[in-house]
Amino acid sequence: MPHWSLRPLVAGCVWTLLVGVVSTVLPDFVGRLWVCIAAVGLGWGAVLLMSARMPGDERADDAEVPMAHLEAELASCMHAFEAQFQAVETESAQVLGVLAEAVDQLSDGFETIHASVKSLPSLAPAAGHDARACRAALRQALAALDQVLDTEARHGHASQMLSVLSEALSTRTAQANALLGEVNAIAKQSGLLALNASIEAARAGDAGREFGVVAEEVTALSQRTEGFSAQITAVLSAMQSLVGDARAAMDVVNGQNTDGVRAVRAQVDQWLATPEAAVDASGSASSLDAPAAKIVEALQFQDIVAQIVGHVVSRVGGMREALAELGGVAHDAALARDAKAVGAVCQRAERIGQRLRALAVRTANPPVGRGATPGGSIELF
Amino acid sequence: MSKNVLAIDDSASIRQMVNFTLKSAGYSVVDAVDGRDGLARAKSQQFDLVLTDQNMPRMDGLALIRALREIPSYQRTPILMLTTESSDEMKSQGRAAGATGWMVKPFDPLKLIEVVRKVIG
Known part of the structure; x- marks a missing residue:
């Protein structure tokens, strides 16, 4: 079935007007009428003949709509990727903040314990008890404390390592963002290509050849898309690897600190059980409970960090799946040679968009509360 | 005889901290790694108090509470x-499921002991 596009109709109208204007200068009315009819008829006939197209041209027009649709879907996907990556960056910053807070609290707690225990030797002689036994017990406590302090130093080192890893995570995320910027540009390019193809098809009337041009462009586009899709996947894989390292580091830190806290607690308990020291130590013992509680509280931040990191891993995993799907779409786009195939590609792109929207909903609520209730609060129903 | 507590959390560090805190206060503590593990332990032994996390693999805290409340x-x-969950919506769900109280991590060990004493003595 022949198609009529807007451009030949406009040309026909312009021709009619032109003939009408020119005919006004002819002196003879009847002659002018016949000349007008003949000129308009010839003009319209030529326009109709030139604009009538072969059936193959339909593919170009049909392809125009899906290609525009594809461009819109890809742009939507890219916006979703941007939002996800921004969230990853925010969560990484949250990891750094939580770690810094944990390290500060640990340092404060250990310093308080250290100061309290060191002040005890001077208390026993003043109270008139056996200073030798008291000092011996305290030496043991101090040795255990030194061990804990050594552990704390290692904790600091491990935390620094984790900070470096988290910063690397942010850097790689920024790199991925840059790559996604390119994706966006290419999505726009695909829209321009579709437009150009439709114009060329209308102008030349040989849509089979023009659609071939479009197909070639789509092939080049998809090859490029596949290339950076693989790049993004590699970046995300590296991100996940880094996060895994971070978690392993936290596990090591956790084991070290728990053992250290237990050791110091056991030694302090033993020291409190020493009859000579018990009376003198009683005042300081209560002052040790609060710092120990502070350490216990600080150690829980590692669990919170692990949950945040787990959330990041979940988000990144979702993006990787979507990117893999995108690679498949690019591949199919490379093979698309008709409107039906392009339409199928569009449907796949739509599914990626749906998957990303589902991911956004699924990961909207991070495991670590952003609610009104602060950490440490207790509510009995 | 000391009161016994079932502490359920998929985080090893939290289990250690809860264990350390409650044992130092004289309670007997049994650990479980997730809701399903906790349910199995609760069925094999009667506990005076159950302390559970929300976000856990296999069975979460709310599902565990519902399952426990079906046991006479x-x-x-x-x-x-x-839990780290602190939204009002989650707390409402917890209350509806049959939770006695809601504590937001990170917990203050002294406050935890205070609450446990208040609830089970």
């Missing part, structure tokens, strides 16, 4: 949630 011997047993 646990219908009146105090169950405390200890």
